[in-house]
Amino acid sequence: MEEQDTKGKILKVLQAIPNGVLYSTSDWQRILGRDKREIKTALDELASEGRIEVVRSDEGRPDKPLYRLGD
Numbered sequence: 001m002e003e004q005d006t007k008g009k010i011l012k013v014l015q016a017i018p019n020g021v022l023y024s025t026s027d028w029q030r031i032l033g034r035d036k037r038e039i040k041t042a043l044d045e046l047a048s049e050g051r052i053e054v055v056r057s058d059e060g061r062p063d064k065p066l067y068r069l070g071d
Helices: 002-016 025-032 036-048
Strands: 052-055 066-069
Touching: 002 025, 002 036, 002 052, 002 066, 025 036, 036 052, 036 066
Parallel strands: none
Antiparallel strands: 052 066
């Protein structure tokens, strides 16, 4: 049940901000105050459902994906 709550909160934040804003897993941990593993699982599920997009940067840290609301 917590996972669904985490997914809902992620979507709520992404719907409230401009579409170009990107958040990392660490950003989500600060915003939600939840465990990074729980957040990562929720982000992976939302991405596989097509509800959010994963953006990998060529600059900075390519191993640290960023997330935004899907189209």
